[in-house]
Amino acid sequence: MSSSYEARIGALASGPTIDLRSDTVTHPTEAMREAMYRAEVGDDVYGEDPTINRLEELAAEKTGKEAAVFVPSGTMGNAIALLTHCRRGDEIVMGDRSHTYLYEVGGAARLNGSPVRPVPTLPDGTLDRARLAHSFLGDDIHEARTGLLCLENTHNMCGGRVLSAATLRELAAPARARGLPVHMDGARLFNAAVALGVPASELAAEVDSVQFCLSKGLSAPVGSMLAGSRSFIEEARRVRKLLGGGMRQAGILAAAGILALTEMVERLAEDHANAKKLAEGLANIPGIAIEPETVETNILFFGMRGADGQPGDVAPLVTAAASGGVLCSGGDDGRIRAVTHYGISAGDIERALTVFAAAMKEAAAAPVA
Numbered sequence: 001m002s003s004s005y006e007a008r009i010g011a012l013a014s015g016p017t018i019d020l021r022s023d024t025v026t027h028p029t030e031a032m033r034e035a036m037y038r039a040e041v042g043d044d045v046y047g048e049d050p051t052i053n054r055l056e057e058l059a060a061e062k063t064g065k066e067a068a069v070f071v072p073s074g075t076m077g078n079a080i081a082l083l084t085h086c087r088r089g090d091e092i093v094m095g096d097r098s099h100t101y102l103y104e105v106g107g108a109a110r111l112n113g114s115p116v117r118p119v120p121t122l123p124d125g126t127l128d129r130a131r132l133a134h135s136f137l138g139d140d141i142h143e144a145r146t147g148l149l150c151l152e153n154t155h156n157m158c159g160g161r162v163l164s165a166a167t168l169r170e171l172a173a174p175a176r177a178r179g180l181p182v183h184m185d186g187a188r189l190f191n192a193a194v195a196l197g198v199p200a201s202e203l204a205a206e207v208d209s210v211q212f213c214l215s216k217g218l219s220a221p222v223g224s225m226l227a228g229s230r231s232f233i234e235e236a237r238r239v240r241k242l243l244g245g246g247m248r249q250a251g252i253l254a255a256a257g258i259l260a261l262t263e264m265v266e267r268l269a270e271d272h273a274n275a276k277k278l279a280e281g282l283a284n285i286p287g288i289a290i291e292p293e294t295v296e297t298n299i300l301f302f303g304m305r306g307a308d309g310q311p312g313d314v315a316p317l318v319t320a321a322a323s324g325g326v327l328c329s330g331g332d333d334g335r336i337r338a339v340t341h342y343g344i345s346a347g348d349i350e351r352a353l354t355v356f357a358a359a360m361k362e363a364a365a366a367p368v369a
């Protein structure tokens, strides 16, 4: 971590804004900028970008897979996985709170022409086992054939919950029993690995393919990796080209990705500690509803409890916190999301808690519309 980056973040932190909306707001470190400047590049569609080739080898090694491909975003990495695993029209099984189901623009329907079978997501980020067991089709001529099971780890909408290797194995079992592939949206795979104290490869070993993001907690400016078997990744490269994701001298971006994987993984533990501290502090503010014991990584959700014990409208709290310099995301499901990351220090958490306490008083006093 370079001092000028620290200084820049420090200036931000002591200034008006503590940005807890997402870990996607992280900026590249000074070391990343330097590596980007110096990156050796070539035409990656010809396989000639040495920096991308190095990043792909590193990603394959970290996930314990035969190969990996650099893609522009997590959304594209997941879309490529769905298109590579499935035939057109195959049904895809995924959680009803998963990012791929909710926030990837209906890609399974639009790109694969696939029906999606949403399985109820449990608060711990796993899926309803009984429903999952009955979600695989294809024996009956009336049914679409199931082509893929998707899992998410850590689980964003469940508050960064972590799925262990044993849990992944258990959830994958019904798909495995039918010889079906399993894809993991591991946008925050390394948060899961750090929280569990295991190598990412131990989690990735339970699935056929995994997508992880370089541009979230790992702080690279752009990019995700999709990893799997050599033949899967060969086909994934063709699909990436189809989607317009074949980049040229993108070694400039991959250079930052290499540092994301070599220098930014271990420090995710700091983000997890900060999230826990924020959750515990929020639990002490009257009227805030949160379960700090469920906070395992860098994402937390909380709500407001009215005098009658019923959930309150969080919009005034989000607005009041923003005017105090703390940004967070107000969901339409009555919850607020806060995400810790490289740009957030332990001191920022203290300040954020002071702002939330004041904002809560202000929000509680706001007239009901």
Ligand SMILES: Cc1ncc(COP(=O)(O)O)c(C=O)c1O
Pocket (backbone or CB within 6 Å): 072, 073, 074, 075, 076, 099, 100, 152, 154, 155, 156, 185, 187, 188, 213, 215, 224
């Ligand atoms: C769990 C999960 N998967 C996938 C994505 C998509 O990543 P991207 O924004 O790079 O497309 C996100 C983004 O926040 C995410 O949280």
